[in-house]
Amino acid sequence: MFPLRAAPNAPAGPSPSPGCQGSTSRGGEHRIRGTAFPREGKSGTQHCSRDPPLKPRPASGWLRWSAARAAGAWRGTAAGGRPAEGFWVKRRSGPWPRTSLGSADLAQLGGSLGLVAREEGVGVLQAATEGEVGFRKRTRHLLGSHTQLELVLAGVSLLLAALLLGCFVALGVQYHRDPSHSTCLTEACIRVAGKILESLDRGVSPCEDFYQFSCGGWIQRNxxxxxxSRWNTFNSLWDQNQAILKHLLENTTFNSSSEAERKTQRFYLSCLQVERIEELGAQPLRDLIDKISGWNITGPWDQDNFMEVLKAVAGTYRATPFFTVYISADSKSSNSNVIQVDQSGLFLPSRDYYLNRTANEKVLTAYLDYMEELGMLLGGQPASTREQMQQVLELEIQLANITVPQDQRRDEEKIYHKMSIAELQALAPSIDWLEFLSFLLSPLELGDSEPVVVYGTDYLQQVSELINRTESSVLNNYLIWNLVQKTTSSLDHRFESAQEKLLETLYGTKKSCTPRWQTCISNTDDALGFALGSLFVKATFDRQSKEIAEGMISTIRTAFEEALGQLVWMDEKTRQAAKEKADAIYDMIGFPDFILEPKELDDVYDGYEVSEDSFFQNMLNLYNFSAKVMADQLRKPPSRDQWSMTPQTVNAYYLPTKNEIVFPAGILQAPFYARNHPKALNFGGIGVVMGHELTHAFDDQGREYDKEGNLRPWWQNESLAAFRNHTACMEEQYSQYQVNGEKLNGRQTLGENIADNGGLKAAYNAYKAWLKKHGEEQQLPAVGLTNHQLFFVGFAQVWCSVRTPESSHEGLVTDPHSPARFRVLGTLSNSRDFLRHFGCPVGSPMNSGQLCEVW
Known part of the structure; x- marks a missing residue:
């Protein structure tokens, strides 16, 4: 059992901002088929003094909210001309009507109502105990000297007042009995209402552009x-989690009974030793290169040592030149692990950057400049370094030419090839595979008959031919360049500055001022993520949240299965198998249990040596340790305790070979989930995420796996044909969307789009089931939304995001998720429930009249 994250084995490459390292595509030591959002990697950092206070703010909500006033309720019409759920008809011109209360007014409302906080932070209304409201005492007699007419009129007035008071009492009783007509005035409700109002753009009709309506205010304020290069809810929440971890690791009274937790603090502190890192400069990497065999760019090198250099770079230090090797569950025999080999070897985010040279000329030039600068920092001469790095770049371009695009690798039945090492040797003879794999998985004994799963047979065959025809000096330069990419983040600021120049061109980022501590938290998360998770969970996680989340998943699963029963295009045999698979999905909430057992946690990291003195050596030890851990997995069955995300990660995933969905503690926070938020927001937030991951079991890739997690055909032909017809509609729909004039790849994003659409439907149906069981909720003050509408606004506001044009382009060519804007617009325009509750008529931008529905 070892839940080491994939980062030590992830392909090297620049990434735009601190976050969760890894990839949602195949490769690395885990193979996640679906995540709620794309996980970002870490960038180089500019040291600066903009550190937050040692005590971070509690992770209780969204950051960066201003106190500016927001607009009030808007109102729309139903498709049939009737006002929809109490919404006014939109006027022909001018902005939508506004309510009298905005977010700033809400902030004052609590005080005027005598709002106080409970110990758990939920506000309650208390009756005044002093100075009760009443009439002033008067010395004059009530009747005084009024005329008879005045007295009659006064009597009539009193009678009318009594009747009016009776009406108010009757209405009050009715409102008390029907929570849907009452308003929630707790502190939590007022606060979340203010945040929702601040995010809205009331000048836009929800039936015109629901993303702008829901997020326009947020975008303006953020x-x-x-x-x-991008900023969204996930980044904000991850920053909060990092601040909590900083506080825990920098606590001067830190004292743990777990050696793994103590290693975590030592690793973090070694990363903070900036003076020591600057003092060593480039020397640690120079020494490592000389130890391996030298580098033609910086000095003498061993010309006849290709296999030895490959073993060191890809084996000992876990870089991924030419290909990647990892151990994971066999897709066709999921109860056993197997060696797996796949394509790899590119530094830039996608083959598109290499092949579309006209559009990416600036990026390729910046990349070559970066290569040259690093070569010179390590001892190369200007003229010869650029010439040799140009040769390495040309080799990467040739690799890009033979790399299969991700949208052509979605049918896993077609790309799965199981063979022996002997057969792999015949396929790609330029590599001595038995020698390489035996070194990588030492001390295991391997033979020619050892099974290997290859996911890129054509690619490996062509790589072998490319290696055979490439000069040995270029091969050496390319291999060592992969090692350089892997290790420069552990060196001094000159290497960080060089990377920043590339990042600015690649992602549109301006000069970074990321605090060093934040970079070090991300590095610690990569190295000792589950020991760090132990600290995080003990400090922040509410066990009751786990129980509530499990109940929500159960309700959402039931809603999904009920929808299965209503599909007219699916035959009964396939439907029954699908229901059995849904029943069998295993859910993991919060964290794996072993992290709270000190001995078990220590056993996980036993053998990983960490000192407080050398960050570079700690990283080298990590690469070597992860290689040994990988070897240890081969002869063991897959374990459910082996998570692919750490507990503090703000994300979630579905793993088809285990048929399991996982929701780390890091995402079980506001705005996705909060115990004192309306259920409409919880189901629209974490509920949709849960439905999304569950639906991944039935997307275009997940549907190929049965309930046991095995890749095999279990669909009847007629249902499979119908499924493909429905997904073709969705593929075409998303392919029409554009960002900065560039179209989305509907094929590349198909699985995530299916999950978004199915997840929303399942979560909304689950919310309706909750209402049927528990009754209507109180409404939020001032927002002017029914709770059903609040569900959809809550869903949309999870995806509020800003992004540079360069980062948007990178997302279009690499990300299996659609851009945030179209995760909202595409999903809601296919939702009958959304269109009904917001009264969007056919022909409006949000209602084309053609819905693409799969689940």
Missing amino acids: PLPDGR
Whole structure:
């Protein structure tokens, strides 16, 4: 059992901003088929003094909210001309009507109502105990000297007042009995209402552009932070989690009974030793290169040592030149692990950057400049370094030419090839595979008959031919360049500065001012993520949240299965098998249990040596340790305790070979989930995420796996044909969307789009089931939304995002998820429930009249 994250084995490459390292595509030591959002990697950092206070703010909500006033309720019409759920008809011109209360007014409302906080932070209304409201005492007699007419009129007035008071009492009783007509005035409700109002753009009709309606205010108030290429709810929440971890690791009274937790603090502190890192400069990497065999760019090198250099770079230090090797569950025999080999070897985010040279000329030039600068920092001469790095770049371009695009690798039945090492040797003879794999998986004994699963047979065959025809000096330079990419983040600021120049061109980031501590938290998360998770969970996680989340998943699963029963295109045999698979999905909430058992946690990291003195050596030890851990997995069955995300990660995933969905503690926070938020927001937030991951079991890739997690055909032909017809509609729909004039790849994003659409439907149906069981909720004050509408606004506001044009382009060519805007617009335009509750008529931008529905 070892839940080491994939980062030590992830392909090296620049990434735009601190976050969760890894990839949602195949490769690395885990193979996640679906995540709620794309996980971002870490960038180089500019040291600066902009550190937050040692005590971070509690992770209780969204950051960066201003106190500016927001607009009030808007009102729309139903498709049939009737006012929809109490919404006014839109006027022909001018903005939508506004309510009298905005977010700033809400902030004052609590005080005027005598709002106080409970110990758990939920506000309650208390009756005044002093100075009760009443009439002033008067010395004059009530009747005084009024005329008879005045007295009659006064009597009539009193009678009318009594009747009016009776009406108010009757209405009050009715409102008390029907919570849907009452308002929630707790502190939590007022606060979340203010945040929702601040995010809205009331000048836009929800039936015109629901993303702008839901997020326009948020976008206006959230310019991109310096050094970031994108900013969204996930980034904000991850920053909060990092601040909590910083506080825990920098606590001067830190004292743990777990050696793994103590290693975590030592690793973090070694990363903070900036003076020591600057003092060593480039020397640690120079020494490592000389130890391996030298580098033609910087000095003498061993010309006849290709296999030895490959073993060191890809084996000992876990870089991924030419290909990647990892151990994971066999897709066709999921109860056993197997060696797996796949394509790899590119530094830039996608083959598109190499092949579309006209559009990416600036990026390729910046990349070559970066290569040259690093070569010179390590001892190369200007003229010869650029010439040799140009040769390495040309080799990467040739690799890009033979790399299969991700949208052509979605049918796993077609790309799965199981063979022996002997057969792999015949396929790609330029590599001595038995020698390489035996070294990589030492001390295991391997033979020619050892099974290997290859996911890129054509690619490996062509790589072998490319290696055979490439000069040995270029091969050496390319291999060592992969090692350089892997290790420069552990060196001094000159290497960070060089990377920043490339990042600015590649992602549009301005000069980064990311605090060093934040970079070190991300590095610690990569190295000792589950020991760090132990600290995080003990400090922040509410066990009751786990129980509530499990109940929500159960309700959402039931809603999904009920929808299965209503599909007219699926035959009964396939339907029954699908229901059995849904029943069998295993859910993991919060964290794996072993992290709270000190001995078990220590056993996980036993053998990983960490000192406080050398960050570079700690990283080398990590690469070597992860290689040994990988070897240890081969002869063991897959374990459910082996998570692919750490507990503090703000994300979730579905793993088809285990048929399991996982929701780390890091995402079980506001705005996705909060115990004192309306259920409409919880189901629209974490509920949709849960439905999304569950639906991944039935997307275009997940549907190929049965309930046991095995890749095999279990669909009847007629249902499979119908499924493909429905997904073709969705593929075409998303392919029409554009970002900055560039179209989305509907094929590349198909699985995530299916999950978004199915997840929303399942979560909304689950919310309706909750209402049927528990009754209507109180409404939020001032927002002017029914709770059903609040569900959809809550869903949309999870995806509020800002991004540079360069980062948007990178997302279009690499990300299996659609851009945030179209995760909202595409999903809601296919939702009958959304269109009904917001009264969007056919022909409006949100209602084309053609819905693409799969689940």
